[in-house]
Amino acid sequence: MSALLAIERLRKRFGERELFDIPGFALDAAQAYVLTGVNGAGKSTLLRILGGLEHAEASALSFEGQALALDPYPVAMRAAVVYVHQHPIMFSTSVAHNIGYGLLARGVPRAQVAREVEAAMEWAGIARLRASDPASLSGGEKQRVALARAKVLQPKLLLLDEPTANLDGAAREQVIALIPTLIGAGGSIVMACHDRDLIGLPGVRRLKLRDGTIEYR
Amino acid sequence: MPLVDATRDAFGLLLSGDAELWQIVWVSLKTSVFGLLLATPVAVVLGYAIASHRFRGRRIAIWLAQAALSLPTVLIGLLLYLLLSRQGPAGGLHWLFTQSGMIAGQFVIAIPVLMAFTLAAVQAADPRYAETAVAHGASGWRVMTTLLYEVRFGVMAAVISGFGRVISEVGCALMVGGNIAGETRTITTAIALETSKGDFAQGIALGIVLVTIALLMNGALMLLQGDAHSARGRL
Numbered sequence: 001m002s003a004l005l006a007i008e009r010l011r012k013r014f015g016e017r018e019l020f021d022i023p024g025f026a027l028d029a030a031q032a033y034v035l036t037g038v039n040g041a042g043k044s045t046l047l048r049i050l051g052g053l054e055h056a057e058a059s060a061l062s063f064e065g066q067a068l069a070l071d072p073y074p075v076a077m078r079a080a081v082v083y084v085h086q087h088p089i090m091f092s093t094s095v096a097h098n099i100g101y102g103l104l105a106r107g108v109p110r111a112q113v114a115r116e117v118e119a120a121m122e123w124a125g126i127a128r129l130r131a132s133d134p135a136s137l138s139g140g141e142k143q144r145v146a147l148a149r150a151k152v153l154q155p156k157l158l159l160l161d162e163p164t165a166n167l168d169g170a171a172r173e174q175v176i177a178l179i180p181t182l183i184g185a186g187g188s189i190v191m192a193c194h195d196r197d198l199i200g201l202p203g204v205r206r207l208k209l210r211d212g213t214i215e216y217r
Numbered sequence: 218m219p220l221v222d223a224t225r226d227a228f229g230l231l232l233s234g235d236a237e238l239w240q241i242v243w244v245s246l247k248t249s250v251f252g253l254l255l256a257t258p259v260a261v262v263l264g265y266a267i268a269s270h271r272f273r274g275r276r277i278a279i280w281l282a283q284a285a286l287s288l289p290t291v292l293i294g295l296l297l298y299l300l301l302s303r304q305g306p307a308g309g310l311h312w313l314f315t316q317s318g319m320i321a322g323q324f325v326i327a328i329p330v331l332m333a334f335t336l337a338a339v340q341a342a343d344p345r346y347a348e349t350a351v352a353h354g355a356s357g358w359r360v361m362t363t364l365l366y367e368v369r370f371g372v373m374a375a376v377i378s379g380f381g382r383v384i385s386e387v388g389c390a391l392m393v394g395g396n397i398a399g400e401t402r403t404i405t406t407a408i409a410l411e412t413s414k415g416d417f418a419q420g421i422a423l424g425i426v427l428v429t430i431a432l433l434m435n436g437a438l439m440l441l442q443g444d445a446h447s448a449r450g451r452l
Contacts, residue, residue, distance in 0.1 A: 053348050083352040089345035092367060102353035153353065 002065070004029040004157060004188050005050070009059040010070075012045055019045055020212035027157065027190065029064075032183040034199045035192045037209035043192035044086070046209060047159040050190070051083025064156070079106075080156040086165055088146030090134030095126065098134055098145055102153045120148040124178060140171025147178055151185070158182060160191040164198060219417065226418035227425060237398070238419060242426050245403040248316055248390070249383040252323020257376055260328045264335030264375075265361055269347065282336065285329035291388025293325050298392045314395035319403075322389040327379040334378055338371025339364060370441050377438045384430060 006026040012019045019042045027033065037043050048054040052073030061070045068074040082102070091098050099120050100113040108116075121127040124144040129137065137145065143163060150158055163179070164172050176197050183189055183203060190207070191198055199206060206217035230238055267278050299305050301313040301321075312318035346367050350360040365372060387405035394401030396410055404423045411420040 051352055053352060078351075078354060083348075085345055085349065087345075089343055089349055091346070091349070091363060101350070101355075105350075105353060105355040105359050149353065 002029050003027065003062070004031075004064060006062045007058050007060070007070070010046075010049070010056060011058075012042065012049060012054070012056045018212065020209065022046075022212070022214050025207070025214045025216075027188055029156070029188060030186055032189040032201070032204045033191070033207050034204055035190055035207045035209060036194065036199065041209045042212075043209055044161050047083060047161050047190060047192055050157070051081055051159045052078055053083060077157075081159065082150040082153055082155040082157075083159040084146050084150050084161060084163070086162040087139070088142050088149075090137065090142055090145060092133075092135060095129050095132055095134055095137075095145055096121070099148045099152060101149060106153075116152045117148075120152045123151070123181070124148040125174060138171065140167050140174060143167065143171075143175050144178065147175070147182065151182060154185065154187065156187045158187055158189045160189065160193075162193050162195075163191060164193065164195045223417035223421050227420075227422035230418060230422045231425065235422075238422055240399055241402050241404055241407045241423060244316065244401065245384060245405070246430075248319040248323055248394075248403065249380060251320045252383055253327050253376065253380055255320070256324045256327035256331055256379065260331030260379075261335045261365065261372060261375070262361075263328075264332040265339050265365060267332075268336045268339035269361075269364070279336065282329055282332045286333055288329070289388060290322075290326055290386040291392065294322060294389035294392030297322050297325065297389065301393065313393065314397060314401060316394070316401060319390055319394040319401055322393045323383040323386075326386055326389060327383050330379040330382050331375045334375030335365075335368075335372055338368040338375065341371070342368050373441050374438055377434050380434055381431060385427065 003026040006024070007022070008024040010020070010022045010025075035043050035046065045054055049056040049070075055071055058070040061068050061074075063074065063077050063080075066076065068076065091101065096114075096117050097104075100117045103113045103116060104110075118127075121130060124147060126141060126144050126148065129141060129145070134142075134145070147160075147163070164175050167175060172195075176195075179189075179191070179198060179201060183201070193199065198204070208215045208217055264282075267275060267282070297318065298313065300307045301310065301318055302308055303313075310317070312321060342364060347360055347364055350363045355363060385405060387403075387409055390396075390401070390403045391406045391409065394403065394406065396402050396406040402410075404427050408420045408423050408427075411417070411423075
């Protein structure tokens with residue numbers, strides 16, 4: 001299987017404190033991973049670095065076989081990598097506009113955006129929320145809107161930061177039910193999580209961030 | 218009681234549609250609104266840029282923007298006077314004692330207020346808005362418009378406060394406008410002049426108009442803030 005992303009010596013410091021110094025790791029194309037580790041190990045930070053929201057030092061980086069520099073964040077990765085927050089925030093427009101946001105940003109024609117948003121709402125089971133005020137959605141509904149907002153972009157690498165944290169019961173089940181189709185969509189996924197049901201999903205490989213380095217499990 | 222008599226005469230002037238008085242109100246509104254319309258896009262973009270970018274001298278820029286809030290308008294008037302006077306570097310514009318000069322003054326006065334309020338609103342915004350926009354591939358321009366839309370109540374408050382500052386200032390309008398009847402006389406400069414002449418009725422009438430405008434603008438602000446608070450309560 002070919003590597004989608006390979007990084008050598010990835011270091012992150014906050015002032016004098018070094019969060020991690022990872023000798024190197026690679027993510028395969030069309031592969032799902034869970035990223036585990038104790039709280040404070042740097043799971044979120046690592047995802048944010050991969051998503052271009054946090055600066056870090058890397059001695060080498062290749063994405064889809066192309067050698068790139070991590071800082072400034074490469075344009076090729078910006079178009080292909082989507083990061084979803086643990087607590088996704090909704091723009092105060094409409095649910096449909098939220099889901100179509102990235103497509104509109106990419107200049108996709110409005111008619112096509114409307115079609116794709118409709119399909120994504122059906123997929124996420126949120127079609128009935130079409131006219132809802134995004135601020136009024138529950139945590140689980142926001143997470144599903146956020147997954148739909150990311151899915152429509154068909155990212156080559158989708159980074160999910162604790163997608164089921166702070167969700168329980170039906171809301172958690174509904175989010176977990178969406179993950180296998182995301183895994184089967186052809187891109188790679190990295191999910192930072194503690195959720196055993198996500199860790200146990202078929203075909204998912206495990207990365208563990210421990211003592212500032214990554215272990216493949 | 219002279220105050221009671223003057224107030225009664227003031228209402229008489231207002232209700233009789235005194236042309237001179239309403240001309241003064243018109244000049245005030247026109248120069249203030251034009252100055253504000255020109256200043257708003259510049260100041261909002263500057264405020265956003267300072268709030269959302271890291272660059273050398275950023276803290277100094279914030280310090281200067283906030284310090285500029287307390288610049289006396291009469292000092293801005295003096296500087297503009299020197300710039301626009303015949304021998305000044307911008308004398309060729311022939312803007313001294315014209316409405317164009319007054320609009321330039323209102324522009325300069327409004328910029329720091331609008332900038333400081335926008336800066337504060339953008340700094341207070343949840344960082345996930347900008348991050349979500351960036352993570353979904355938004356261009357720098359789209360990130361800005363997205364974020365400004367999310368802090369629109371703060372930006373509206375900036376505009377209303379800016380309007381309050383320009384409509385109520387007297388120093389710059391007096392120095393740059395020259396208080397010419399029918400041309401550059403504004404509500405505030407007219408109040409100063411009429412009071413010095415002992416004609417309190419027109420001064421009070423104009424004061425009533427000014428207070429009414431202030432009440433309306435602040436009422437609008439309260440309505441907007443009420444809406445913002447209820448929106449926050451739902452999060």
